[in-house]
Amino acid sequence: MTLPPRDQLLRLRRTLLAYTASILHLLLCWLLFGAGFMSLSLGGMLVLSFVVLASGVLFLLSIWLNLNLRFHDPSLTLVQMCWAIAVVFISAYFVENLRALFLMMVLVVMMFGAFRLRLGGFVRVGLFTLLCYAVLMAALWWRGAAIEPRVELIQALEFFVLVLGVSLLGLEMSSLRNVLQQRNHDLHQALERIQQLAITDELTGLYNRRFANELMSQQKALADRGQYGFVVCLIDLDYFKTVNDRFGHAGGDAVLRQLAELFRHTVRDVDFIARLGGEEFLLLLSRTDTAGAEHLVGRLQEALRDKLWEGFGALRLTFSVGLSAYRGDEPWEDTLQRADAALYQAKEEGRDRLKSL
Numbered sequence: 001m002t003l004p005p006r007d008q009l010l011r012l013r014r015t016l017l018a019y020t021a022s023i024l025h026l027l028l029c030w031l032l033f034g035a036g037f038m039s040l041s042l043g044g045m046l047v048l049s050f051v052v053l054a055s056g057v058l059f060l061l062s063i064w065l066n067l068n069l070r071f072h073d074p075s076l077t078l079v080q081m082c083w084a085i086a087v088v089f090i091s092a093y094f095v096e097n098l099r100a101l102f103l104m105m106v107l108v109v110m111m112f113g114a115f116r117l118r119l120g121g122f123v124r125v126g127l128f129t130l131l132c133y134a135v136l137m138a139a140l141w142w143r144g145a146a147i148e149p150r151v152e153l154i155q156a157l158e159f160f161v162l163v164l165g166v167s168l169l170g171l172e173m174s175s176l177r178n179v180l181q182q183r184n185h186d187l188h189q190a191l192e193r194i195q196q197l198a199i200t201d202e203l204t205g206l207y208n209r210r211f212a213n214e215l216m217s218q219q220k221a222l223a224d225r226g227q228y229g230f231v232v233c234l235i236d237l238d239y240f241k242t243v244n245d246r247f248g249h250a251g252g253d254a255v256l257r258q259l260a261e262l263f264r265h266t267v268r269d270v271d272f273i274a275r276l277g278g279e280e281f282l283l284l285l286s287r288t289d290t291a292g293a294e295h296l297v298g299r300l301q302e303a304l305r306d307k308l309w310e311g312f313g314a315l316r317l318t319f320s321v322g323l324s325a326y327r328g329d330e331p332w333e334d335t336l337q338r339a340d341a342a343l344y345q346a347k348e349e350g351r352d353r354l355k356s357l
């Protein structure tokens with residue numbers, strides 16, 4: 001059996017809490033029944049208990065079966081609150097003498113809305129409470145219960161002042177919760193941004209040297225476990241200084257950005273490309289052998305030959321590559337070291353070529 005997602009679990013927990021409160025309310029009813037304050041027969045008490053317990057189970061089931069997700073507010077806060085308030089008023093109808101005390105349960109229900117309802121929700125619950133109160137008074141009057149209008153009016157006023165007070169407190173808590181949620185969201189985004197910045201090269205958006213080292217060590221661990229290889233290519237642009245001399249440093253930057261875009265589009269999704277600094281790049285090819293890497297480098301050279309540099313006219317660029325395949329059970333630094341030596345050879349032998357060691 002799989003557990004519901006976190007949001008649903010939270011809703012279940014909150015509904016379970018409300019269910020516990022309604023069971024406590026029911027216990028109070030039974031206590032008053034035992035003490036002779038309820039004008040309800042044993043059968044009536046059993047029906048009331050069944051209705052309260054069954055409705056709670058229905059709310060819990062609707063969340064467990066995800067039926068609540070079909071509603072505008074999947075927490076069902078308003079529905080649950082109105083139902084709980086109705087139950088309090090229904091049971092209050094049968095209480096003799098202690099009705100005002102009994103109605104205080106409505107305040108507990110109000111507190112449940114504190115973390116979810118906004119102003120509109122509180123107004124609706126308030127109006128619903130008002131309606132319930134009026135219906136209760138009418139029903140009592142209809143039944144011929146002894147109602148002292150002045151006392152009832154004072155009790156009603158006191159009740160509504162309390163409901164208003166609790167609603168205002170609830171609103172305050174609700175807005176506090178919103179602020180906290182927003183802060184949490186902002187912090188989460190800032191953290192994501194920081195994590196992104198920590199691994200990317202600012203100029204090109206490729207991975208940076210620090211992350212390249214991490215990737216190398218990860219690749220080594222994976223290769224050692226999975227018995228497959230990986231290849232490291234160090235790519236260094238030839239005579240890049242002339243680009244800077246011709247177009248200025250900003251122009252050189254723009255060329256590096258366009259080059260990064262070309263690399264990104266040419267390598268496979270499973271491969272990694274990082275800028276180690278200056279005009280030097282590292283290509284990390286996973287599950288590839290030397291032949292496969294040479295093939296990819298050929299494709300990159302071809303793409304570079306055909307590249308039309310936006311804003312740089314007839315610019316032609318080449319690069320030299322030092323390639324090295326991981327030999328198994330060697331430190332990844334050794335693989336990189338060999339690629340570096342191979343790159344040195346490629347430069348020494350006239351550039352625009354690939355050397356592997």
Ligand SMILES: Nc1nc2c(ncn2[C@@H]2O[C@H](COP(=O)(O)OP(=O)(O)OP(=O)(O)O)[C@@H](O)[C@H]2O)c(=O)[nH]1
Pocket residue numbers: 203236237238239240241242244248249250251252253256277278279347351
């Ligand atoms: N625009 C720009 N230029 C950079 C950046 N980092 C390094 N460079 C330039 O890259 C050039 C590298 O020069 P060199 O090391 O002599 O290399 P090269 O001119 O490419 O010659 P070889 O590598 O020997 O073929 C220098 O002019 C640096 O200023 C950068 O972030 N932006």
